[in-house]
Amino acid sequence: MMDYYEFDLAGAARFADDFVGGALSSSEVGDGNLNRVFRVGGKRGSVVVKQALPYLKVAGADWPLTRRRAWIERSALEAHGEMVPDLLPDVIHFDDDLSALVLEDLHAHENWRDLLIAGRETPGIAAQVGRYSAAVLLGTGHLATGQRRTAMRRTFGYSDLCLLTETLVFTAPFTAAESNRVEDALAPTVAALASDSALRAAAAQLRYVFRTRNEALIHGDLHSGSVLVGADGARIIDLEFAFFGPMGFDIGLLIGNLALSSIAHASNGNERYARVVAGYAAEFWNAFVDESARIWRPGEPWFHPFIAGVIADAARFAGLEMIRRTVGLAHVRDIDSLPEAPRLAAQLQSVDGGRSLVLGPTCTTFAELWARATRNDHLI
Structure with a gap:
């Protein structure tokens, strides 16, 4: 047993030494909100070292956070990897005392969010993410045996990171919380959110759904920044938020982030690429539906009601x-990186589109969802 300490470059190199045949280089990579991530190179190649900190990295030591998320990530990677091994990085080693993983180094891959911000086309990636979602959600949901589901529910219970999601997604943006990050020009919008009793009630109801509807082992933080893109396709990363929750949460987060990307490009005058991103969102949803239909258990006739429930x-x-x-603590660079005028326009449109989705009539199709999210139905 080794006492926990926070890795620096030298510590990460020591930890990974045996797995690279003698460490020769160490550098910190990634700009995530939770953990420290290093690339360590040696005589036999390179690996990625990911260590959970005892606090929320983006907020600092004043916001403590469980290190058990490293164990959750390792376990979720293994569980999801049984169903789609081609779409997840390999776990090489895990140390529970140090809350650290050694992972396959996907050095030739780029972050999908970065590629979307740069306006680069990524054919086929959205469909692979849709296939991943269908395989793991149905494979750990009603298609799994009762015994397996019971075991996974015990393993992936409601964690401290679920409580973090409760705060950052369902509560803080609607209560003018101190953790929110808001530009001065957006202050009236934030005040309006906090005084919108219907929106606050809807957010609280969705928080209840998030807490109680344990349908499948969801990723829990599936967005364009948790997808890597390489010549061999997509890899899904950052599964530390995984737990048994509602299937629609993963699907909604991914589509919501693509909507933010499309809004950002349209606000900055790049409507052509905004259409490209709209196409990716549709491709993701269609792949999810098609793969779900392919693996659906014969003789269970409720497929279409199932899909209708997921999109709703x-x-x-x-x-x-x-x-x-x-308006919350963790923004997206898709919008934050824009010049001031298009940034404000994109922020206002994003809040308006989000509010329309939460409070509007039940969505029955992807086209309806996208039109309300982006407030621009001709981009579909």
């Missing part, structure tokens, strides 16, 4: 995601 839930979760990524 996804729309409302997408709305919350769009709002919280605009």
Whole structure:
């Protein structure tokens, strides 16, 4: 047993030494909100070292956070990897005392969010993420045996990171919390959110759904920043938020983040690429539906009601995601990187679209969801 300590470059190199045949280089990579991530190179190649900190990295030591999320991530990678091994990085080693993983180094891959911000086209990636979602959600949901589901429910219970999601997604953006990050020009919008009793009630109801509807082992933080893109396709990363929750949450977060990307490009005058992103969102949803139909158990006739329920839930979760990524603690660079005028326009449109999804009529199709999210139905 080794006492926990926070890695620096040298500590990460020591930890990974045996797995690279002698460490020769160490550098910190990634800009995530939770953990420290290093790339360590040696005689036999390179690996990624990911260590959970005892606090929320983006907020600092004043916001303590469980290190058990490293164990959750390792376990979720293994569980999801049984169903789609081609879409997840390999786990090489895990140390529970140090809350650290050694992972396959996907050095030739780029972050999907970065590629979307740069306006680069990524054919086929959205469909692979849709296939991943269908495989793991149905494979750990009603298609799994009762015994397996019971075991996974015990393993992936409601964690401290679920409580963090409760705060950052369902509560803080609607209560003018101190943790929110808001530009001065957006202050009236934030005040309006906090005084909107219907919106606050809807967010509280969705928080209850998030807490209680244990349908499948969801990723829990599926967005464009948790997808890597390489010549061999997509890899899904950052599964530390995984737990048994509502399927529509993953679907909504991914679509909500793509809507934010499309809004950002349209606000900055790049409507052509905004259409491209709209196409990716549709491709993701269609792949999810097609793969779900392919693996659906014969003789169970409720497939279409199932899909209708997922899109209805996804729309409302997408709305919350769009709002919280605009006024909450963790923003998206898609919008924050814009010049001032298009940035404000994109922020206002994102809040408006998110509110429409949360409070509007139940969405029955992807086209309806996208039109309300982006307030621009001709981009579909």
